[in-house]
Amino acid sequence: LQALAAFPIGAAVTNNDNSNFNIVTNTSEQAVVEKHFGEMTAGNIMKMSYLQPGNGNFSFTNADTFVDYAKDNNINVHGHALVWHSDYQVPGFMKNWSGSAADFIAEVEDHVTQVVTHFKAKGNVVSWDVVNEALNDGNPSNFRTTDSTFYVKSGNSSVYIEKAFQAARAADPSATLYYNDYNIDQNNAKTTKLIEMITDFQTREIPIDGVGFQMHVFMDYPSIASISAAMKKVVDKGLKVKITELDVAVNNPYSGGWPGNKITSFTNTVALAQQKRYCEIVKAYMDTVPAAQRGGISVWGTTDANTWLTTATAAYNGEAIAWPLLFDNNYNDKPALRGFADGL
Ligand code: XIL
Numbered sequence: 323l324q325a326l327a328a329f330p331i332g333a334a335v336t337n338n339d340n341s342n343f344n345i346v347t348n349t350s351e352q353a354v355v356e357k358h359f360g361e362m363t364a365g366n367i368m369k370m371s372y373l374q375p376g377n378g379n380f381s382f383t384n385a386d387t388f389v390d391y392a393k394d395n396n397i398n399v400h401g402h403a404l405v406w407h408s409d410y411q412v413p414g415f416m417k418n419w420s421g422s423a424a425d426f427i428a429e430v431e432d433h434v435t436q437v438v439t440h441f442k443a444k445g446n447v448v449s450w451d452v453v454n455e456a457l458n459d460g461n462p463s464n465f466r467t468t469d470s471t472f473y474v475k476s477g478n479s480s481v482y483i484e485k486a487f488q489a490a491r492a493a494d495p496s497a498t499l500y501y502n503d504y505n506i507d508q509n510n511a512k513t514t515k516l517i518e519m520i521t522d523f524q525t526r527e528i529p530i531d532g533v534g535f536q537m538h539v540f541m542d543y544p545s546i547a548s549i550s551a552a553m554k555k556v557v558d559k560g561l562k563v564k565i566t567e568l569d570v571a572v573n574n575p576y577s578g579g580w581p582g583n584k585i586t587s588f589t590n591t592v593a594l595a596q597q598k599r600y601c602e603i604v605k606a607y608m609d610t611v612p613a614a615q616r617g618g619i620s621v622w623g624t625t626d627a628n629t630w631l632t633t634a635t636a637a638y639n640g641e642a643i644a645w646p647l648l649f650d651n652n653y654n655d656k657p658a659l660r661g662f663a664d665g666l
Pocket of ligand 1: 365366454536
């Protein structure tokens, strides 16, 4: 895949929490990554709770192994994620913070500074998801509030977002800095809030280079028109667009179609429909985002066996019925790979 594109084509290649899930030990995984991808994202091990489990106690060993493997194979790394509210991946000392808001914000800045500085020295960590999922999905005209440690401990304020971006820019002026989120391709009010934040940042000269669209999508949802329209809004702000976590689940457990019409085996018909869907998404990206603003496209995992969906998404109830990725359980190409390539 990478050979077909003039921008990064990546994959998340760690899956289990705080482990170098197969990339360092699994030669099948390595073969697929080295053949098709020019960039890797750590599925978990570069998140806050793993890099700074205790206040001031940084732990870089697993992430270093990951980044060094990439470097040895001329693969860049998209850093993920400096600041994310998701409960068990926030360090305990931050969750339980009882000091002042000003001191908490200083801790967030310190985390960003230390982590970005550490990985800048490697030379192949070229971009960061600086803040992940800070916008509210249920009440999308706002930032995430009570369900975010960062918002609450910053004194019920979203100021931590801009502080994180400023600290990241200061620590590595050459890294591309992204704000990353989900459903911004389909939730109009959330996208509007995103654009409002970008406009505000640009007015006040808060550094931000691009928006990461996670894109954990389904076969029929969201529509290509919706995806394109949302990306166009970011393009019009002059920022880069990066698809950061693409996967296309063949069952949609949130809609009426499932479990009623649950697909229980990955037939050729399903595989070809998924091929078409991958092609349309990649093509929409190519058509909507001008070359200079393409931050790249990354899939969230390599094989269907290591997708996060079956284990991490409550809606899937632990059932292995998503088949969302480009390679099957045995590391063989799926038609989806051809669809992705044809879209480029
Ligand atoms: C997921 C990992 O894939 C899982 O292994 C982990 O248990 C939870 O986090 N959006 C993101 C990613 O930005 O960090 C999430 O990764 C998937 C959703």
